[in-house]
Amino acid sequence: MNSEASEERDAWIISIGNELLIGKVVNTNFSWLAEQLTSMGYRVRREIAVMDDIEEISWAFKTALSSGASLIISTGGLGPTYDDKTSEALAYALGRRWEVNEKALELVKRKYESAGMEITEHRIKMAKLPEGAFPLENPAGTAPGIMIREGDSLIVALPGVPKEMKAIFNNLIDELEARTEFTVAETEFYVSGIPESSIAPLIDEVVKKYPKVYVKSHPRGKELGAPLLLIHLSARAGNKDDALSMVKRAESMLLSLVKEIGGKINRK
Amino acid sequence: MNSEASEERDAWIISIGNELLIGKVVNTNFSWLAEQLTSMGYRVRREIAVMDDIEEISWAFKTALSSGASLIISTGGLGPTYDDKTSEALAYALGRRWEVNEKALELVKRKYESAGMEITEHRIKMAKLPEGAFPLENPAGTAPGIMIREGDSLIVALPGVPKEMKAIFNNLIDELEARTEFTVAETEFYVSGIPESSIAPLIDEVVKKYPKVYVKSHPRGKELGAPLLLIHLSARAGNKDDALSMVKRAESMLLSLVKEIGGKINRK
Numbered sequence: 001m002n003s004e005a006s007e008e009r010d011a012w013i014i015s016i017g018n019e020l021l022i023g024k025v026v027n028t029n030f031s032w033l034a035e036q037l038t039s040m041g042y043r044v045r046r047e048i049a050v051m052d053d054i055e056e057i058s059w060a061f062k063t064a065l066s067s068g069a070s071l072i073i074s075t076g077g078l079g080p081t082y083d084d085k086t087s088e089a090l091a092y093a094l095g096r097r098w099e100v101n102e103k104a105l106e107l108v109k110r111k112y113e114s115a116g117m118e119i120t121e122h123r124i125k126m127a128k129l130p131e132g133a134f135p136l137e138n139p140a141g142t143a144p145g146i147m148i149r150e151g152d153s154l155i156v157a158l159p160g161v162p163k164e165m166k167a168i169f170n171n172l173i174d175e176l177e178a179r180t181e182f183t184v185a186e187t188e189f190y191v192s193g194i195p196e197s198s199i200a201p202l203i204d205e206v207v208k209k210y211p212k213v214y215v216k217s218h219p220r221g222k223e224l225g226a227p228l229l230l231i232h233l234s235a236r237a238g239n240k241d242d243a244l245s246m247v248k249r250a251e252s253m254l255l256s257l258v259k260e261i262g263g264k265i266n267r268k
Numbered sequence: 269m270n271s272e273a274s275e276e277r278d279a280w281i282i283s284i285g286n287e288l289l290i291g292k293v294v295n296t297n298f299s300w301l302a303e304q305l306t307s308m309g310y311r312v313r314r315e316i317a318v319m320d321d322i323e324e325i326s327w328a329f330k331t332a333l334s335s336g337a338s339l340i341i342s343t344g345g346l347g348p349t350y351d352d353k354t355s356e357a358l359a360y361a362l363g364r365r366w367e368v369n370e371k372a373l374e375l376v377k378r379k380y381e382s383a384g385m386e387i388t389e390h391r392i393k394m395a396k397l398p399e400g401a402f403p404l405e406n407p408a409g410t411a412p413g414i415m416i417r418e419g420d421s422l423i424v425a426l427p428g429v430p431k432e433m434k435a436i437f438n439n440l441i442d443e444l445e446a447r448t449e450f451t452v453a454e455t456e457f458y459v460s461g462i463p464e465s466s467i468a469p470l471i472d473e474v475v476k477k478y479p480k481v482y483v484k485s486h487p488r489g490k491e492l493g494a495p496l497l498l499i500h501l502s503a504r505a506g507n508k509d510d511a512l513s514m515v516k517r518a519e520s521m522l523l524s525l526v527k528e529i530g531g532k533i534n535r536k
Binding site for chain 2: 035121123131201223
């Protein structure tokens with residue numbers, strides 16, 4: 001990657017749920033979170049999807065922690081059913097006790113009591129957190145999210161239901177933004193009439209001159225016959241102006257090169 | 269998981285591309301492949317998404333191989349641009365030479381020559397494969413897929429463009445099906461009027477009696493106020509009849525229990 005890799009704030013996303021691994025659900029939580037974290041300045045380094053299994057979930061958290069991730073966000077597995085195992089697996093991964101958290105229990109009780117429902121064993125389960133964890137109020141559902149600090153890493157476990165996941169995440173934006181020191185700038189355009197394999201050497205020239213700019217071509221047409229490419233440029237820097245300036249200079253160089261070989265540019 | 273875990277054919281999916289990790293693209297390749305492999309009898313155990321980086325891609329392949337995966341399918345990173353690194357990373361992960369494959373070169377040349385275009389360095393790159401790899405013709409594009417055997421594992425690298433990925437995969441169905449000895453049966457229904465936390469103990473009873481059946485509840489409404497759940501049951505067995513019979517018996521038990529506490533059943 002680039003020379004700033006070691007200074008960057010790496011984020012990992014852990015997606016939990018058999019429904020993802022049997023292909024029943026498209027993982028839109030991942031792309032939503034990835035976009036949010038990227039725009040905050042994190043480098044989302046890896047995403048891992050695992051089954052609803054203590055060993056599997058625990059493996060994912062341990063792998064992320066041992067890589068030195070600054071932020072680890074998981075989705076799924078916080079509900080009341082037998083296969084909701086994220087909280088227990090997290091306790092297991094961290095070697096901490098898994099116990100009823102009084103603050104979490106209060107949050108869960110309040111939800112059910114206000115609906116005139118009693119607290120049951122399966123509802124109490126949603127209030128069991130790893131020792132030392134902080135419950136995150138769920139404005140759109142009943143299962144609280146979980147926040148834990150472990151060494152220099154911050155772990156946030158969110159529910160899998162998208163509206164609950166987003167509602168809890170949105171309450172954390174200030175805290176998560178405060179952890180990053182980078183911002184991202186990006187731009188994109190379409191090129192038609194030139195196959196990707198002919199643009200490849202031009203992109204090489206640009207990234208050689210601007211090694212901190214990432215240039216990605218997305219084929220949207222047919223390499224042979226009707227080539228259409230979406231070209232996306234992005235850069236990460238300590239402040240917005242630097243990032244934007246790098247992206248703009250790289251874009252301008254690439255536009256000239258593409259036009260020279262007869263590429264047609266479109267902004268939309 | 270269940271007691272057959274060790275007999276099962278584990279599949280891993282490796283999703284390659286910065287576009288996934290910045291949240292620009294929703295990973296529909298993953299869900300499509302996961303659904304195909306599950307219906308063939310594979311247990312899709314893990315999915316990993318990594319950046320366009322030799323070390324990162326190589327780490328993903330090595331992690332999958334060391335877990336004893338029967339099948340490892342990757343998507344993305346086979347094109348002509350500088351950030352298409354899957355083939356080189358795969359060679360690196362396997363400790364094999366990365367070299368022009370004559371059969372692959374013939375496939376690539378044929379595509380460009382039939383379009384009246386010459387072969388260039390960036391087009392030859394698409395024909396560079398790990399030593400001992402077998403190129404897979406791409407009926408919908410120019411970059412061939414890659415098939416490699418390593419120990420008991422089969423590795424298949426597919427392009428990231430969905431129609432190219434699917435076209436190559438569809439040519440492999442017979443070969444991939446021949447590697448599994450399991451089939452899957454599934455069924456699903458909706459329950460309204462009962463919160464998930466009240467259905468949770470009933471599901472516990474069912475999976476206690478039918479430990480090989482996997483029961484998943486997907487919240488589709490509001491836990492409090494307007495609960496609606498999609499309940500999905502699935503089982504994997506050596507033949508379709510056994511799998512179906514298990515699923516049907518577990519479903520019938522769950523339906524009775526849910527009706528007893530006043531749940532309304534809907535098939536659609």
